[in-house]
Amino acid sequence: MKKMFPAEELARDSRFVRNRIEDQIFDPRNQALSQREMGSAKLDPNRPAAAERARALMHGIFTGEIQALEGAGRTTFDFDETQVPLALKLDMARQCWDESRHCEISVKLGDWMGSEIGEFAEQTFLYEAACADDPVLRLTGVNRALEGLAIDVFNTMKEFGELSGDPVLAFCEDWMLADEVTHVKMGSDWLRRLTEDDPERRERALEFQRTVDKLFSLGGFRGETEENPVHLARRFRELAGFSDDELEELVKVSEESKAEAEAMSAAIQQGA
Amino acid sequence: MARVSVTPDPFVLVNYDSGALAALIEKVASRVGLPDDIEIAIEVDEALPRPLIASYVEIDGAGDGPIRVSIWCSGGNFEHPQYPRRFDDVGGEIKLAVDLLRAADRLAPGFADATPDAELSERQREAWDTSAAGRASRLGFAVREPLARYHFRLGNGFGDAVDAVYERLWGADEITWAEIETACVETAASDERPTPKVRPGTVGTTLRR
Ligand SMILES: [Fe+2]
Numbered sequence: 001m002k003k004m005f006p007a008e009e010l011a012r013d014s015r016f017v018r019n020r021i022e023d024q025i026f027d028p029r030n031q032a033l034s035q036r037e038m039g040s041a042k043l044d045p046n047r048p049a050a051a052e053r054a055r056a057l058m059h060g061i062f063t064g065e066i067q068a069l070e071g072a073g074r075t076t077f078d079f080d081e082t083q084v085p086l087a088l089k090l091d092m093a094r095q096c097w098d099e100s101r102h103c104e105i106s107v108k109l110g111d112w113m114g115s116e117i118g119e120f121a122e123q124t125f126l127y128e129a130a131c132a133d134d135p136v137l138r139l140t141g142v143n144r145a146l147e148g149l150a151i152d153v154f155n156t157m158k159e160f161g162e163l164s165g166d167p168v169l170a171f172c173e174d175w176m177l178a179d180e181v182t183h184v185k186m187g188s189d190w191l192r193r194l195t196e197d198d199p200e201r202r203e204r205a206l207e208f209q210r211t212v213d214k215l216f217s218l219g220g221f222r223g224e225t226e227e228n229p230v231h232l233a234r235r236f237r238e239l240a241g242f243s244d245d246e247l248e249e250l251v252k253v254s255e256e257s258k259a260e261a262e263a264m265s266a267a268i269q270q271g272a
Numbered sequence: 273m274a275r276v277s278v279t280p281d282p283f284v285l286v287n288y289d290s291g292a293l294a295a296l297i298e299k300v301a302s303r304v305g306l307p308d309d310i311e312i313a314i315e316v317d318e319a320l321p322r323p324l325i326a327s328y329v330e331i332d333g334a335g336d337g338p339i340r341v342s343i344w345c346s347g348g349n350f351e352h353p354q355y356p357r358r359f360d361d362v363g364g365e366i367k368l369a370v371d372l373l374r375a376a377d378r379l380a381p382g383f384a385d386a387t388p389d390a391e392l393s394e395r396q397r398e399a400w401d402t403s404a405a406g407r408a409s410r411l412g413f414a415v416r417e418p419l420a421r422y423h424f425r426l427g428n429g430f431g432d433a434v435d436a437v438y439e440r441l442w443g444a445d446e447i448t449w450a451e452i453e454t455a456c457v458e459t460a461a462s463d464e465r466p467t468p469k470v471r472p473g474t475v476g477t478t479l480r481r
């Protein structure tokens with residue numbers, strides 16, 4: 001069996017279509033939209049088109065769950081015990097169990113919300129972050145950055161379920177949220193342990209985490225204002241091993257990323 | 273055959289074809305039973321992508337001249353969920369069927385007192401859309417019933433009483449504005465959510481310019 005499995009070869013049936021983050025960045029509508037007063041972007045049942053926003057986001061989470069399963073599975077397999085402790089592989093195996101449950105929950109939740117499997121395009125950056133050669137980078141890029149984002153999304157959507165009186169959504173999100181906190185904590189714990197005597201490796205891993213965090217804060221997706229669809233779940237992140245400084249940094253990354261996305265979009269329009 | 277005009281022509285931000293959209297509207301208008309001598313003007317705000325889906329239907333010139341249906345909608349209404357900026361033939365046809373059935377409703381005496389689209393509460397709009405979607409489904413349009421149900425529940429509440437109203441609206445082949453209002457009174461009475469949905473006009477203030 002092949003080690004270091006590339007994202008292009010992930011198994012998907014004909015229902016799934018993949019698109020690239022570049023398509024989003026170079027979408028000519030971005031510029032027009034950035035010049036409009038669109039009101040609050042927070043995912044709230046009282047916002048316009050709330051049902052469609054929620055469905056699209058939850059389908060994105062569903063494909064993220066598939067990739068989280070694939071990523072954790074690869075990490076149990078790609079490294080031998082001279083490269084990572086057996087206990088880390090066991091943690092990843094445990095995560096596979098959780099992620100496969102999340103896939104099933106997401107499929108049922110999709111049914112509940114009237115969505116179909118593969119209805120929305122899939123982007124594979126979560127799995128791509130799980131292709132790093134260094135297992136510590138996988139733990140920061142996937143477990144700390146992307147599953148940290150999952151904490152924020154699940155918490156936001158749990159509130160959405162509570163506000164809209166949707167018991168199924170609220171429960172599903174709560175169940176998955178509980179697991180994600182442990183996955184992020186695995187990332188925090190193993191980062192600390194594996195890099196205890198190697199500050200350079202730790203810095204490289206944290207740098208990778210920052211890069212991934214920034215990519216996913218693109219256009220201010222996650223933050224703490226009304227302009228951010230998804231809000232930072234501070235308490236759950238603390239439980240998952242994030243320090244106060246790290247939380248402040250995330251808010252900053254989100255603001256920077258939004259400013260950069262706007263500048264990029266303006267530059268593309270001027271060049272066009 | 274209805275006379276259809278599409279704005280913009282051509283589309284520049286999305287890969288939609290104005291002529292193809294006009295042809296689709298003609299076809300759907302005839303299938304939902306709108307009169308042949310009607311004029312339909314549609315304005316698509318192509319900057320608004322999925323998932324920002326919104327539409328308004330109005331009737332003008334109900335006096336001497338030809339009846340004119342005006343539709344405003346976001347480009348997201350017709351956008352393919354898997355391929356950004358591409359026209360979604362299946363989804364687009366369903367959206368048009370629902371909007372044009374509501375236009376046909378507005379021409380009927382039973383809807384003489386109906387609130388204008390821009391002033392409908394979410395509850396009213398979802399109730400009316402549900403009724404139109406049920407009829408569109410029986411006319412052979414590929415409406416996804418679970419999706420209609422989710423929209424109705426999000427707008428009206430989650431619970432057995434709300435579901436019973438949904439079934440009634442979905443299954444009715446004829447409907448009046450008074451019946452839609454009654455349905456909304458019933459769902460409001462059983463709505464125990466912390467922030468019951470109000471939002472009249474919020475689609476208008478934040479999506480439509
Ligand atoms: Fe998960």
Ligand SMILES: [Fe+2]
Binds near residue numbers: 068150183
């Ligand atoms: Fe996870």
